[in-house]
Amino acid sequence: MPEHRRQQRSSPEAGPRQQPRSSLARRLLDGDRRALARAITLVENDDAAGWEIVREVYPRTGQAAVVGFTGPPGVGKSTLLAALIKLERDDDRAVAVLSVDPSSPFTRGALLGDRIRLGDHFLDPGVFIRSMASRGALGGLSEATLQAALLMDASGRDLVLLETVGVGQGEVDIVDHADTVVLVVMPGSGDSVQALKAGVMEIPDLIVVNKADHPLTDTMVREIKAVLALGPREGWRVPVLRTEATRGEGVPELREQLAAHRAFIESEGTLSARRRRNLRNEVLAIAANRMRRELEDAIAGDAAVQELLERVVRRELDPASAATLVLRARRGITPRF
Amino acid sequence: MPEHRRQQRSSPEAGPRQQPRSSLARRLLDGDRRALARAITLVENDDAAGWEIVREVYPRTGQAAVVGFTGPPGVGKSTLLAALIKLERDDDRAVAVLSVDPSSPFTRGALLGDRIRLGDHFLDPGVFIRSMASRGALGGLSEATLQAALLMDASGRDLVLLETVGVGQGEVDIVDHADTVVLVVMPGSGDSVQALKAGVMEIPDLIVVNKADHPLTDTMVREIKAVLALGPREGWRVPVLRTEATRGEGVPELREQLAAHRAFIESEGTLSARRRRNLRNEVLAIAANRMRRELEDAIAGDAAVQELLERVVRRELDPASAATLVLRARRGITPRF
Numbered sequence: 090m091p092e093h094r095r096q097q098r099s100s101p102e103a104g105p106r107q108q109p110r111s112s113l114a115r116r117l118l119d120g121d122r123r124a125l126a127r128a129i130t131l132v133e134n135d136d137a138a139g140w141e142i143v144r145e146v147y148p149r150t151g152q153a154a155v156v157g158f159t160g161p162p163g164v165g166k167s168t169l170l171a172a173l174i175k176l177e178r179d180d181d182r183a184v185a186v187l188s189v190d191p192s193s194p195f196t197r198g199a200l201l202g203d204r205i206r207l208g209d210h211f212l213d214p215g216v217f218i219r220s221m222a223s224r225g226a227l228g229g230l231s232e233a234t235l236q237a238a239l240l241m242d243a244s245g246r247d248l249v250l251l252e253t254v255g256v257g258q259g260e261v262d263i264v265d266h267a268d269t270v271v272l273v274v275m276p277g278s279g280d281s282v283q284a285l286k287a288g289v290m291e292i293p294d295l296i297v298v299n300k301a302d303h304p305l306t307d308t309m310v311r312e313i314k315a316v317l318a319l320g321p322r323e324g325w326r327v328p329v330l331r332t333e334a335t336r337g338e339g340v341p342e343l344r345e346q347l348a349a350h351r352a353f354i355e356s357e358g359t360l361s362a363r364r365r366r367n368l369r370n371e372v373l374a375i376a377a378n379r380m381r382r383e384l385e386d387a388i389a390g391d392a393a394v395q396e397l398l399e400r401v402v403r404r405e406l407d408p409a410s411a412a413t414l415v416l417r418a419r420r421g422i423t424p425r426f
Numbered sequence: 427m428p429e430h431r432r433q434q435r436s437s438p439e440a441g442p443r444q445q446p447r448s449s450l451a452r453r454l455l456d457g458d459r460r461a462l463a464r465a466i467t468l469v470e471n472d473d474a475a476g477w478e479i480v481r482e483v484y485p486r487t488g489q490a491a492v493v494g495f496t497g498p499p500g501v502g503k504s505t506l507l508a509a510l511i512k513l514e515r516d517d518d519r520a521v522a523v524l525s526v527d528p529s530s531p532f533t534r535g536a537l538l539g540d541r542i543r544l545g546d547h548f549l550d551p552g553v554f555i556r557s558m559a560s561r562g563a564l565g566g567l568s569e570a571t572l573q574a575a576l577l578m579d580a581s582g583r584d585l586v587l588l589e590t591v592g593v594g595q596g597e598v599d600i601v602d603h604a605d606t607v608v609l610v611v612m613p614g615s616g617d618s619v620q621a622l623k624a625g626v627m628e629i630p631d632l633i634v635v636n637k638a639d640h641p642l643t644d645t646m647v648r649e650i651k652a653v654l655a656l657g658p659r660e661g662w663r664v665p666v667l668r669t670e671a672t673r674g675e676g677v678p679e680l681r682e683q684l685a686a687h688r689a690f691i692e693s694e695g696t697l698s699a700r701r702r703r704n705l706r707n708e709v710l711a712i713a714a715n716r717m718r719r720e721l722e723d724a725i726a727g728d729a730a731v732q733e734l735l736e737r738v739v740r741r742e743l744d745p746a747s748a749a750t751l752v753l754r755a756r757r758g759i760t761p762r763f
Contacts, residue, residue, distance in 0.1 A: 140746050147744035161617035162624035190626075235745065254626050280498035280617035287499035289527075289591050361739075368738045368745060375749035376721060381714040388710070401705045402698075407484035408572065408705060409477050412712035 146243035153242040157267030169334040185241035190254040276303035301331035483580035490579040494604030506671040522578035527591040613640035638668035
C-alpha cells in the first residue's frame with residue numbers, strides 16, 4: 090500500500106468532507122482489493138449500489154495517473170503492460186489495469202496459463218487486474234469503464250492503466266478517460282499508420298512500435314515520424330519508441346517518456362484542462378446515454394410507437410419525422426400519429 | 427435515367443399518395459442532379475428545408491440497392507468503387523456514391539487530377555458522387571449520411587454506394603444503413619484481419635482483398651478464411667474475393683457476388699428484416715442525437731449547470747450524480763444543486 094497516498098488524501102485540501110457511510114466504500118478507500126472488485130462488479134451490472142459507492146469515494150479520486158493504451162489486436166499491448174507493471178512494482182507503486190479489449194489475454198483470463206507471464210502480477214497485491222466485457226452498448230461500456238477507473242483511483246492506486254482495442258474512432262470515448270494516451274503498433278500494423286496519416290485517428294501522446302525485432306521496424310518508425318512532422322510544431326513532441334516487450338526491451342524508456350509527458354501536462358496546465366474537458370464530456374455522455382435508454386425502454390412497450398415504426402418500414406413516414414413524433418410523445422404532447 | 431425505375435415508382439404499390447409540394451423535391455424525384463446536390467447540402471447543413479424534402483420524397487425510397495464499403499485507409503476502396511461503377515454504367519444502371527471517408531480521393535476532390543481516373547465518372551450524368559465531412563459529432567454525421575442516402579435513393583439511383591473508413595467499431599453506424607456490407611483489405615492490412623479474428627469487428631457480407639498482386643495475398647486469404655470458418659455454418663457464406671482494382675481484375679466477380687448476396691437476402695426475407703432493424707435503430711439514433719444536442723444547447727447557457735460541472739472538476743460531485751441533476755433540471759424538477 091502506498092502509505093503516502095493515503096496520507097495525502099486525508100488532508101483537508103483533498104476535499105473529502107465526510108466519511109463514506111457504506112462499509113464497502115470505506116474498505117475500498119482503505120485499499121481492500123476484494124472491496125474494489127465487488128464495487129466494480131456492481132458498477133458493471135449497472136447496480137444502483139455501485140453508483141452510490143462511486144459517489145461516496147469520488148472526492149478521493151484524481152490522484153492516480155491514468156494512462157490509456159490503445160492499438161490493434163495482436164500488437165502486444167498486454168505484454169507491454171506486463172513489462173511496464175514489473176518496473177512500477179520495482180518502485181513499489183500500486184497499479185491497476187482495466188482491460189476493455191476483448192482480444193486481450195487480460196480479458197480472456199491470463200491466469201489459465203497464458204504464454205505471457207502475468208501470473209506473478211495476479212498474485213501481487215500491488216497489482217489489481219480487471220477486464221470489462223465489450224458486449225452491450227458502447228456508451229454503456231464507456232460509462233462503466235469510467236466508473237471502474239474512478240474506483241481504482243480511489244482505492245489508492247498510483248497508476249491506472251486502461252487497455253483498449255482500436256484503429257479507428259470507436260475506442261475514443263474509452264481512451265478519453267486517460268491523462269496520457271499511448272498508441273501501440275507493430276511492424277506490419279499498417280492500417281494504424283494509414284489511419285494516422287489520413288487524419289482518421291487522433292494523434293496520441295506517445296507511440297510505441299512493439300515487436301521491434303522485425304526488419305520492417307525502421308521503415309515503420311520513419312513513416313510514423315513523417316506523419317508526426319505534419320502536425321503542430323509547438324507543445325508536446327510525440328515520441329516514437331521501440332520496444333520488444335517480451336524481453337522488456339525499451340520498456341524503461343517508455344516509462345521515462347510517460348513520466349516526461351506527465352511532467353509536461355502538469356507544468357503546462359494541460360492536465361487540469363484535459364481533465365476538465367473529459368469530465369464535462371463524461372457528464373454529458375452519461376446523461377445522453379440515460380436519456381437514450383429511457384427512450385428505448387419507453388418505446389419497447391408502446392403500441393403507438395411500434396405502429397409508428399411500422400409506418401417507417403412501409404415508407405409512409407420518414408425516420409426523422411418519426412423521431413420527432415417519438416420525442417413529442419415522450420414529452421407528453423399528444424402526437425399526431 | 428433508368429426509365430423503368432421512374433415508372434415502377436409511380437405505381438400505386440410504391441406508396442406515394444400525394445405529390446410533393448416543393449419544386450426542389452419534385453425535381454429531385456425526376457432525377458435532376460442539381461436538385462439532389464442542393465437537397466444533400468441542406469441536409470448536411472442541418473437545414474429544416476432539407477429534412478422537409480426527405481419527408482416529401484421518403485415514400486419513393488427503398489428501391490435502390492445500398493452497398494457499404496468499409497476498410498482501412500489506403501487499401502484502394504475508391505479505385506475499387508470506380509472500377510465497379512464502370513461495369514454498372516456499361517449496363518446503364520444509375521449510381522450514386524456517398525463517401526464519408528476523409529482519406530478518400532472522392533472526399534478530397536478527385537476532379538483535380540487524381541491518379542485514379544474518376545474524371546469520366548464525374549462527367550457522367552449516370553454517376554452522382556458526393557462526400558460528407560467527418561468533422562462534427564459522429565451521431566450527427568451518421569444521421570446526415572442516412573438522409574443523403576435516402577435522397578440518392580429517391581432520385582432514382584439503382585445503386586447507392588457508401589464508402590466509409592474503419593477497422594474498428596466507429597464506422598458501424600454508417601455501414602448500418604447498407605443492405606450489403608463489403609470489407610476491403612489488402613495484403614499487409616493485418617490490423618483488420620486481427621480485428622476480425624478477435625471478434626472486435628463484425629463479420630461483413632463480402633470480403634475483398636484488393637492489391638492482390640502482392641505476394642502475401644494467398645496468406646491473407648487463408649487467414650481470413652480460417653477466421654470465417656469459425657463463424658456460423660448456416661445462411662450466407664461470406665465470399666473472399668481477390669481484386670486488382672487499378673486494372674479492373676476481379677471486379678466482375680465482385681459484382682456477381684454483390685448480386686448473389688442481394689438475391690440471397692431477398693429470397694430469405696433477410697433484406698426486409700435488416701431494413702426493418704436499421705430503420706428502427708435510425709429513428710432511435712436520430713431521437714437520441716436530438717435529445718443530446720438539446721441538452722448541450724440548454725447546458726451551454728445555464729449558469730447553474732456550469733457551476734455543477736465545476737463541482738465535478740473540483741471532485742465534490744461525481745459525474746453520474748451530476749448527470750442525474752442535469753437531467754432533473756432539464757425536466758423542470760428543481761434540482762438540489
